[in-house]
Amino acid sequence: MTTCIKVKQPNTKYIDCDNCSMQPICLPLKAGKTEVSIMDSYLSKRNIVNISAPLFQENENADAIYAVCSGSFKLTETSPERREKVIGFRFPGELIGEDAIHTKHYNYNAVAVGNTSVCKIDLAELNACGKLMPELQLNLISLLSKQNSMLREEFTSVVAKHTAESLLAAFILNMVKRNAQYQDSETKLHLPVGRDVIANHLGFRRETLSRIFSKFQHKGLLSIHAKNLEILDLVGLKSIAYS
Amino acid sequence: MTTCIKVKQPNTKYIDCDNCSMQPICLPLKAGKTEVSIMDSYLSKRNIVNISAPLFQENENADAIYAVCSGSFKLTETSPERREKVIGFRFPGELIGEDAIHTKHYNYNAVAVGNTSVCKIDLAELNACGKLMPELQLNLISLLSKQNSMLREEFTSVVAKHTAESLLAAFILNMVKRNAQYQDSETKLHLPVGRDVIANHLGFRRETLSRIFSKFQHKGLLSIHAKNLEILDLVGLKSIAYS
DNA sequence: CGCAAAGCTTGATTTAAATCAACAAAAAAA
DNA sequence: TTTTTTTGTTGATTTAAATCAAGCTTTGCG
Incomplete structure (x- = not known):
């Protein structure tokens, strides 16, 4: 057995x-x-x-x-x-x-x-x-x-972010990286939860989250359909995360 | 030996x-x-x-x-x-x-x-x-x-804080708690670094940090002289941290 | 199926923090 | 000591996010 x-x-x-x-x-x-x-x-x-x-x-x-x-x-x-x-x-x-x-x-x-x-x-x-x-x-x-290493990386992705944009960008990068450990894709991500839960986690309002998602899509950084997210411009997203 | x-x-x-x-x-x-x-x-x-x-x-x-x-x-x-x-x-x-x-x-x-x-x-x-x-x-x-437990607590103290005030309050509480592990006092804290370093860590500007410190002192929540901080109203500070 | 409820997006206004700027206090150097 | 430099505080203005509000989309249910 x-x-x-x-x-x-x-x-x-x-x-x-x-x-x-x-x-x-x-x-x-x-x-x-x-x-x-x-x-x-x-x-x-x-x-x-x-x-x-x-x-x-x-x-x-x-x-x-x-x-x-x-x-x-x-x-x-x-x-x-x-x-x-x-x-x-x-x-x-x-x-x-x-x-x-x-x-x-x-x-x-x-x-x-x-x-x-x-x-x-x-x-x-x-x-x-x-x-x-x-x-x-x-x-x-x-x-x-x-x-411990994972916790520190998660920590780093949320600490000392002065703008909601850089916080969300870093969060997405962290999620995608962790997903890549057990899934095929390095750029695709199925969001496990709704906008409210993500906004709660990041400490801002659902409206702000929605607006930044829209902005990122408009800029061609990523595409989102419902809970399916794909990074289209990894370099661009990283530069926002570290800005 | x-x-x-x-x-x-x-x-x-x-x-x-x-x-x-x-x-x-x-x-x-x-x-x-x-x-x-x-x-x-x-x-x-x-x-x-x-x-x-x-x-x-x-x-x-x-x-x-x-x-x-x-x-x-x-x-x-x-x-x-x-x-x-x-x-x-x-x-x-x-x-x-x-x-x-x-x-x-x-x-x-x-x-x-x-x-x-x-x-x-x-x-x-x-x-x-x-x-x-x-x-x-x-x-x-x-x-x-x-x-791991310490890392998670540190994480919790910075994640999902919508205002600079609650973030700073939670940070102070976390520092004081960790200091209490090896020092006598449960309310006193010697800040190990200057305002710039703390502001950098928390993700806001030194001016904002300074203003909130002033506000907290004015409200009688704490006293600060140079790097020596003392919590005067633990309950009040906690309610800001969890707000 | 149609309706209700929940979830998501966008707009207008208010509020909090960044930025720009000046100055005070403390520490380091001359 | 005085001067210089660094560090910290406070004020005025600008900018980003919260809040208030409405409409849209999807999901679940009788």
């Missing part, structure tokens, strides 16, 4: 086991038979989370971390005034909830956007297995470092 | 070995004599980096990660137009360059602001020792997760 089960879902792109970011965790465990039995114990089967279902919620006790296999997640925080703030997105090959290894509880809400599948890694069992398998731990260290 | 050497420096606050975030890495190694000899090999002595000296630079090959022992660092990126962008700060107890475990090269410039001291952890040796000591790896995993 393998840990990775392909699940048929409509309109979702998969990252299969061969391309999964969790492979370094799976791989050393696949070597021998005894090790496979250990694997079965801590790395559960692909777990389907349905449309808009929360994977976990703020302040919940953390017993597992997750790797996205297919689909998209939005991460949100609830402000003291009960307003939802979208603090980020996660795509196939990325981790969710990894900061809870340290905090022991989740620090935000993770909500599936459309159909998704995830690999669930139980923390207690991972801990126990890790002591027997240093290689597994080295790989987890590398994975966490990779996630 | 111990790995942690206290170094006298003027005007700097220390995190000593007992309070150091690297203790989980040091501690298991301090247990037995044979282990101490391993420790000496990979965890070098406290390394003093002088005023404004770069710890490492963008694109440099990464052979080590660092933990800040005393002082402050600013992290910067150079844009294609050669403009410096301040992407963050690091304080005692925090890691620097940890994302390079995965990328193998540094992704930003780390520059000491004033006098600082750091612990340098050689990656190759850490890797070799880790295989012999699973406990060490578990602790590094926890540290990386903690750093």
Whole structure:
């Protein structure tokens, strides 16, 4: 029995086991038979989370971390005034909830956007297995470092942007780059969420977002039809992002 | 011989070995004599980096990660137009360059602001020792997760802020919280850098920063004398940050 | 199918921040 | 010390984004 089960879902792109970011965790465990039995114990089967279902919620006790296999997640925080703030997105090959290894509880809400599948890694069992398998731990260290790298890049794409245009340009570039990790195209992007959610995440109004999208299209920088975006002038978009 | 050497420096606050975030890495190694000899090999002595000296630079090959022992660092990126962008700060107890475990090269410039001291952890040796000591790896995993948690909080403090006021308020709260980890006060903060650097980091002009500082003082939210800041009305400041 | 609801776009006006500019205060140099 | 330079503050004007408002498009539903 393998840990990775392909699940048929409509309109979702998969990252299969061969391309999964969790492979370094799976791989050393696949070597021998005894090790496979250990694997079965801590790395559960692909777990389907349905449309808009929360994977976990703020302040919940953390017993597992997750790797996205297919689909998209939005991460949100609830402000003291009960307003939802979208603090980020996660795509196939990325981790969710990894900061809870340290905090022991989740620090935000993770909500599936459309159909998704995830690999669930139980923390207690991972801990126990890790002591027997240093290689597994080295790989987890590398994975966490990779996630740190992703977080820093995401951070850089939103920090110190003086205009809404440069912020949106940098956001699009960040999304496209992360999508390219598991999809064919380096220029095409399916926006996982509506304009309201993106505007919320970037901190401006839906009207402003709409206007800048229109402006970028008019300038020939990109084309957008509904949620399907394509970059037509990468150099031009970058120069706006870094302006 | 111990790995942690206290170094006298003027005007700097220390995190000593007992309070150091690297203790989980040091501690298991301090247990037995044979282990101490391993420790000496990979965890070098406290390394003093002088005023404004770069710890490492963008694109440099990464052979080590660092933990800040005393002082402050600013992290910067150079844009294609050669403009410096301040992407963050690091304080005692925090890691620097940890994302390079995965990328193998540094992704930003780390520059000491004033006098600082750091612990340098050689990656190759850490890797070799880790295989012999699973406990060490578990602790590094926890540290990386903690750093993830810090990065996410830093991210949350700057993302989706529609006004300069809420952005600055959130930034101050984030800085004060991180300072409280290694200093006595929960409300006082010594700004490690000048107005220009903070304005650069937050993405607005020094004049705007100055005006908001004045406004916050006028409202009785905080007091500032040169680089010494004190929060006078925590509740008020929070309500602006989350507005 | 037609209607309602939600999501997206565009226009007119108001408000917040950038810019331009002058000056004050502090730090560094002569 | 005085002078020069850097750093920080405040004012007037311009510009970019929020807000208010209307219309359009798509989606879902009885």
